[in-house]
Amino acid sequence: MRRYLKKVSFLLLxxxxxxxxxxxxxxxxxxxxxGQAGGDKAFDWKAYSGETIKLALVKHPWTDSVLxxxxxxxxxxxxxxxxxxxxxxxxxxKITVVLSSGSxxxxxxxxxxxxxxxxxxxNWLEPLSSYMNSESLxxxxxxxxxxxxxxxxxxxxxxxxGSQVGTGEQWALPFAFHLNALQYRKDLFEKYDxxxxxxxxxxxEVGKVIQQNEKNMYGISVRGTxxxxxxxxxxxxxxxxxxxxxxxxxxxxAMNSPEAVAMVEDWIKMVxxxxxxxxxxxxxxxxxxxxxxxxxxxxxxxxxxxxxxxxPGSSDQAGNIAWAPGPGKDGPALEPNLYTWxxxxxxxxxxxxxxxxxxxxATSKEVQLKGALEKDLVNPIRKSVWENxxxxxRLEGFDNYYQTYxxxxxxxxxxxxxxxxxxETTTLWSEALQQVYLGQKTAQQALDGVAEELSKRLKEQGxxx
Amino acid sequence: MVSIKRGKNDIxxxxxxxxxFLFFMFPIxxxxxxxxxxxxxxxxWPPKFIFSPTLAHFKAILFNQLSEQSVGATTxxxxxxxxxxxxxxxISAVLISLAVGIPAAYAFARYNFKGRENLxxxxxxxxxxxxxxVIIPIYLIYQRLGLYDTYTGLIWVYQLITLPMIIWILRGxxxxxxxxxxxxxxxxxxxxxxxxxxxxxPIVKPGIAATSLLTFIYAWxxxxxxxxxxxxxxxxxxxxxxxxxxxxxxxxxxxxxASILAALPIIILAVYTQKYLIRGLSLGAVKQ
Numbered sequence: 001m002r003r004y005l006k007k008v009s010f011l012l013l014x015x016x017x018x019x020x021x022x023x024x025x026x027x028x029x030x031x032x033x034x035g036q037a038g039g040d041k042a043f044d045w046k047a048y049s050g051e052t053i054k055l056a057l058v059k060h061p062w063t064d065s066v067l068x069x070x071x072x073x074x075x076x077x078x079x080x081x082x083x084x085x086x087x088x089x090x091x092x093x094k095i096t097v098v099l100s101s102g103s104x105x106x107x108x109x110x111x112x113x114x115x116x117x118x119x120x121x122x123n124w125l126e127p128l129s130s131y132m133n134s135e136s137l138x139x140x141x142x143x144x145x146x147x148x149x150x151x152x153x154x155x156x157x158x159x160x161x162g163s164q165v166g167t168g169e170q171w172a173l174p175f176a177f178h179l180n181a182l183q184y185r186k187d188l189f190e191k192y193d194x195x196x197x198x199x200x201x202x203x204x205e206v207g208k209v210i211q212q213n214e215k216n217m218y219g220i221s222v223r224g225t226x227x228x229x230x231x232x233x234x235x236x237x238x239x240x241x242x243x244x245x246x247x248x249x250x251x252x253x254a255m256n257s258p259e260a261v262a263m264v265e266d267w268i269k270m271v272x273x274x275x276x277x278x279x280x281x282x283x284x285x286x287x288x289x290x291x292x293x294x295x296x297x298x299x300x301x302x303x304x305x306x307x308x309x310x311x312p313g314s315s316d317q318a319g320n321i322a323w324a325p326g327p328g329k330d331g332p333a334l335e336p337n338l339y340t341w342x343x344x345x346x347x348x349x350x351x352x353x354x355x356x357x358x359x360x361x362a363t364s365k366e367v368q369l370k371g372a373l374e375k376d377l378v379n380p381i382r383k384s385v386w387e388n389x390x391x392x393x394r395l396e397g398f399d400n401y402y403q404t405y406x407x408x409x410x411x412x413x414x415x416x417x418x419x420x421x422x423x424e425t426t427t428l429w430s431e432a433l434q435q436v437y438l439g440q441k442t443a444q445q446a447l448d449g450v451a452e453e454l455s456k457r458l459k460e461q462g463x464x465x
Numbered sequence: 466m467v468s469i470k471r472g473k474n475d476i477x478x479x480x481x482x483x484x485x486f487l488f489f490m491f492p493i494x495x496x497x498x499x500x501x502x503x504x505x506x507x508x509x510w511p512p513k514f515i516f517s518p519t520l521a522h523f524k525a526i527l528f529n530q531l532s533e534q535s536v537g538a539t540t541x542x543x544x545x546x547x548x549x550x551x552x553x554x555x556i557s558a559v560l561i562s563l564a565v566g567i568p569a570a571y572a573f574a575r576y577n578f579k580g581r582e583n584l585x586x587x588x589x590x591x592x593x594x595x596x597x598x599v600i601i602p603i604y605l606i607y608q609r610l611g612l613y614d615t616y617t618g619l620i621w622v623y624q625l626i627t628l629p630m631i632i633w634i635l636r637g638x639x640x641x642x643x644x645x646x647x648x649x650x651x652x653x654x655x656x657x658x659x660x661x662x663x664x665x666x667p668i669v670k671p672g673i674a675a676t677s678l679l680t681f682i683y684a685w686x687x688x689x690x691x692x693x694x695x696x697x698x699x700x701x702x703x704x705x706x707x708x709x710x711x712x713x714x715x716x717x718x719x720x721x722x723a724s725i726l727a728a729l730p731i732i733i734l735a736v737y738t739q740k741y742l743i744r745g746l747s748l749g750a751v752k753q
Contacts, residue, residue, distance in 0.1 A: 059710060060712040061712060084697050087707050087711070088710075090692060094692065094693060097600065098604075101605050101608070103605075105608070289714075293508045293510060
């Protein structure tokens with residue numbers, strides 16, 4: 001299915017190229033009514049009362065946490081909201097068709113940081129800085145300073161390939177995110193008197209103890225399919241702690257640097273010795289299920305995965321999970337890679353201002369707090385929510401969640417360098433990891449192969465040297 | 466009547482057939498049991514064959530209750546709404562295709578006209594292009610014409626699936642009806658239309674039933690047209706089954722229950738039209 005969908009998305013892109021001309025004509029004709037933010041009017045939540053916006057959303061507990069408050073948005077603004085919700089893969093298939101054809105069907109939609117690097121250069125996204133900074137369009141109590149700057153920054157980019165995220169235009173607003181950390185079974189760690197691993201070496205040691213004593217169990221679950229999903233969570237977090245880089249400042253691939261090779265060797269050793277038996281088929285869901293279903297003792301992935309598993313009633317291991325910063329080279333990896341689910345405005349939308357009101361509302365203090373307290377908007381993007389005593393209390397049943405978060409949020413970022421081939425690059429990269437895992441190549445050979453192939457492809461795009 | 470003596474080999478053959486049957490039925494059996502298992506029974510390793518059944522998943526999707534309260538999941542799935550969409554779109558698409566396809570197939574079978582085979586082949590080409598390849602142009606056109614997210618739009622695009630199948634299969638059935646019968650009708654003073662309606666159609670009725678069912682299955686199973694060319698209001702059950710994939714977990718039980726419900730109409734139809742189906746499929750198997 002995944003393979004098929006991947007093929008499908010590739011076909012989509014091909015077709016997109018073929019019809020760009022057609023779409024271009026259409027786009028030019030459509031009237032840009034919403035347009036630039038501005039005017040001297042005072043901010044008024046009711047300014048776009050009577051308008052209707054349509055959203056495209058990904059099925060996710062975070063989405064649910066916002067949607068259940070939708071009535072308050074409608075009564076606050078008088079804006080009506082329609083929405084379609086799809087699972088992630090189908091969502092991106094659909095939104096690619098919609099955006100590439102220049103359709104104004106959806107006014108706002110969900111997006112992650114990596115997609116921005118493709119969508120923004122294609123002019124599919126409305127730049128948001130002017131909205132954010134406009135006093136007539138953004139209420140004073142929105143309080144940008146209350147949002148973690150590194151989290152907000154993951155959706156900002158100056159459109160230059162190879163320059164890091166965090167500078168330039170704001171292309172989307174994050175409304176929730178997860179950090180990559182270690183999550184483990186408290187009962188097993190107590191039973192065998194194990195120390196929480198701080199390095200990848202430690203993980204192997206601890207994992208071996210588990211495997212020797214527990215039938216049908218393995219040490220740690222991490223993702224391993226041929227996909228970007230394998231690269232960006234635990235792997236890239238550990239990678240960062242080895243001081244390894246994906247590209248140098250000229251966008252030349254650096255996946256085969258000595259640090260990178262050492263990291264991959266350690267990582268694959270971990271996967272081989274204490275990892276899941278069918279690592280190359282392990283996705284986000286297998287990682288979750290392995291922890292919740294009692295097959296793995298640890299996972300190195302999004303902190304929110306353990307949160308789902310640990311939530312009362314959601315799995316056999318509910319209440320039995322604890323958190324710690326992810327293992328690194330010589331100590332914990334305090335600079336985790338992260339992922340945000342964000343909201344963007346369609347540049348072809350006819351109701352941009354109303355759509356901005358939705359973005360503003362969804363990232364507001366009230367919605368973030370209510371979502372985090374009553375639903376599962378974890379992690380919220382606002383410092384004030386993290387300071388809220390009720391929220392702290394809510395996280396008490398999640399052992400060391402809060403402390404771990406405090407330790408790693410400062411260093412958290414997108415540590416991947418923006419470049420147009422992100423999905424190709426990470427697929428090649430994960431393929432190389434699989435080759436090392438299967439013993440087809442040494443780490444050096446496999447990573448040299450990635451670097452060489454990537455240089456070639458980037459050169460075709462006129463990038464790198 | 467020739468009596469057949471059963472030997473040892475036949476019994477071995479029966480056992481082999483039984484094994485093959487089990488092999489092919491197992492996934493269906495598994496989905497079926499999954500629909501009645503609790504979430505923790507589904508994920509458990511080693512897999513459980515004996516479990517206490519629950520109707521929670523069916524309740525969840527039919528009455529919009531969540532089977533097992535856990536993380537998230539505020540947006541419920543109006544599964545019956547999707548079911549209705551599937552029925553409306555698939556049935557209408559097949560009916561329209563029949564209305565257009567029966568005369569067309571008859572004409573292809575009986576009349577000699579210029580470019581007949583080319584035109585006939587042309588209908589088949591509708592099935593050539595991968596749906597993914599034509600969907601963006603269709604999406605663009607639908608947006609302009611206001612057909613996007615409408616029943617009309619979906620029924621129309623479903624003709625790409627149903628019409629070629631009906632014309633291609635029915636032509637064969639019409640050709641198998643002896644031309645002598647029609648000539649006899651002509652001699653008796655029937656018009657062409659009367660002959661078609663009173664002589665030919667009754668003969669090929671089983672064929673029409675079998676073809677309709679087959680096309681209906683294809684229409685019912687389609688995913689991509691509804692996914693891209695429709696919104697939540699008109700999308701079929703095939704798209705709805707996806708709604709149970711969320712980030713916190715794959716709701717396997719709900720998905721299995723949804724699949725079983727989605728397969729029901731086809732199973733019921735197949736049972737009721739069985740006698741036509743078998744006659745239809747073997748009609749014309751023996752040529753005069």
